[in-house]
Amino acid sequence: MKRMSQLASDWFDFPAEVVGTLPRIEWIGQRLQIENFQGVHQFNPDLLILKTANGLLTVKGDSLVMEAIYPDRVLLTGKITAIHINNKE
Amino acid sequence: MKGGVVTIECNGEHISLLLDQIVQAKVVLSHVKWVNNEKVRITVSLNDMMQVWKYMKLHKVNGRIVKKVGPFFWLKRMKKRKFFVIGFAIFLFLLFFFSSFIWYVDIEGNEQIPDKHILSILQKERIYPGQLKVGLPNSDELQRKLLKRIPNASWIGVRLEGTRIIVTIAEKKRVDSIGEKKLVRKPVNLIAKKNAFIMDVRVFHGNPVIKVHDAVKKGQLLVSGAYGDATTPSKGPIVGAQGIVLGEVWYQSEVVVPLQYVQNEYTGEKKRYTWPFVGQFVLANPFQTPKPYARSVLMRRISAINIGKYQFPLGFVRDDYWSVKQVSYTRNHPDAIALGKKRARLEMNNTIGPEGRILTEKVLHQRVDNGKVYLKIHFDVVENIAQEKPILQGD
Incomplete structure (x- = not known):
């Protein structure tokens, strides 16, 4: 399944995030939007760990608030200090 | 009316897991926020609340509803205070109901025309206490109709103030009420004031005993107040004489x-002194000399403090000394x-x-x-x- 979609994106020259299940991170000031995540691994005021296709996505910060959380998208605010992806490979 | 949003405070160990499961179940959460190290607050729509509740039971997370917002909850609260809501609705209804009637008809400005007359005419035009306001005719039209029915009025104004109709009437002024001094009859004769030569006789009442071109002496009877015939002017009923007898008279005046004469003329210079006053006393400054010129004319203007209609016995006196010089011509x-x-x-x-x-x-x-x-x-x-x-x- 994953291979198919990757193939399609290569063939048709689509942007990867449109087709794929890869996470897309958009960080504007104190707002962070993460799309295509697969689950919440851990959530604390200073730490958010999300499960993604690439592995665990760690967001470090201070007084983090999830403004909205949809099945595939999360909107995070607060003082974000670091983002770290722990690749599976 | 099922809309609403609930804020739940969760307290448990596996909160991350719970959030994960909720998100997997395609429930939308918002404002996920840690209150302190153990408790997290989540806001969820009312439709999804039962699902969230189920997961919380599953993960042994204690929940407490902190805030409820939305029309669903308003309705619920209203049901609890049913009678209050019904009472309020009845109150509003009555307020609108009763304020849609005319309660008073006031008439102002009339002096001669009696109120009852105007009220009866207004009644014919369907204006009376108890009439619905919506059925009223246009006020311009009404004014014209009323004016036609009340010929003694020169202007009629109708205006609606809340539940009160005010009819203002300007009456026509009668000619006889303005005019001419009334002729007062007194039991008098008219006699000559001085020696004269009669030029004209205008008699309103009484019996004239002289003719034009007569020469009369001072004190001579001119018009008799007794209405007898010319030969016996002092007999007959007394009507009182009134009239004008014009006579030619000579005067000599010196x-x-x-x-050479002297005239006072303003030089244009003036000095102004302003003193306060209390009652009848002017509090003048004793060190200021209010005599600045050799010759001057004083013009005093008093301005008291007014509040509304009331005049206080306090205020200022403004003395203007206008300089004057004497010029001889x-x-x-x-x-x-x-x-x-x-x-x-x-x-x-x-x-x-x-x-x-x-x-x-x-x-x-x-x-x-x-x-x-x-x-x-x-x-x-x-x-x-x-x-x-x-x-x-x-x-």
Whole structure:
């Protein structure tokens, strides 16, 4: 399944995030939007760990608030200090 | 009306897991926020609340509803206070219901036309207490109709203020109520004030005993107040005499006009002093000298403190001293004579009154003496020589 979609994106020259299940991170000031995540691994005021296709996505910060959380998208605010992806490979 | 949002405070160990499961179940959460290290607050829509609740039970997370917002909860609360809500609705209904009637009809401005008359006419135009406001005719049209029905009014204004209709009436002023002094009859005769030659006789009441071109002496009877015939004027019923008898009279007046005279003239300079006053006392500054010029004219203006209609016995006195100088002038001989004539004529007109008029005038004599012009002028005038004299009865 994953291979198919990757193939399609290569063939048709689509942007990867449109087709794929890869996470897309958009960080504007104190707002962070993460799309295509697969689950919440851990959530604390200073730490958010999300499960993604690439592995665990760690967001470090201070007084983090999830403004909205949809099945595939999360909107995070607060003082974000670091983002770290722990690749599976 | 099922909309609503619930804020739940979760307290448990596996909160991350719980959040994960909730998100996997495609439930939308918002404002996920840690209150302290153990508790997290989530906001979820009312439709998804049961699902969230189920997961919380599953993960042994204690939940407490902190806040409920939305129309669903308003309705719920309203159901609890049913009677209050019904009462309020009835109150609003009654307020609108009763304020849609005319409760008072006020009439103002009428003096002659009685209120009852106007009210009955208004009733015909369907304006009376208890009438619905919505059914009222247009006020312009109404004013025109009322004006047609009340001919004694010169203007009628109708205006609606809340539940009160105010009809303002400006009445026509009658001619007889403005005009002419009433003729008051008194039991009097008219006699001659002075020796004269009768020019005109205008009798309103009474029996004239003289004719035009008669010469009369002072004190002579002119118009008899008793209505007898001409031969016996003092007999018959007393009606009282009233009238004007114009007679030709001669006057001689003397006028003195100085050739040199002194006049006060303003120089344009002035000084202003403002003092406060209390009651009748002016609190002047004793160190300020209010006499700035050799000659001056004082103009005092008092401005008291007013609040509304009430005038306080407090305020300020404004004294303006206008500087004045004396200027002496000389006039030449013909000017002096003209002025003397003018003055004499003015004085003459004052003495002979509004009915009289000057027929001819002539300067009899003139001389200059000690810088003054002396004039002696003869006037031939017509004036009212009638004088009232009470009729004495019983002798």
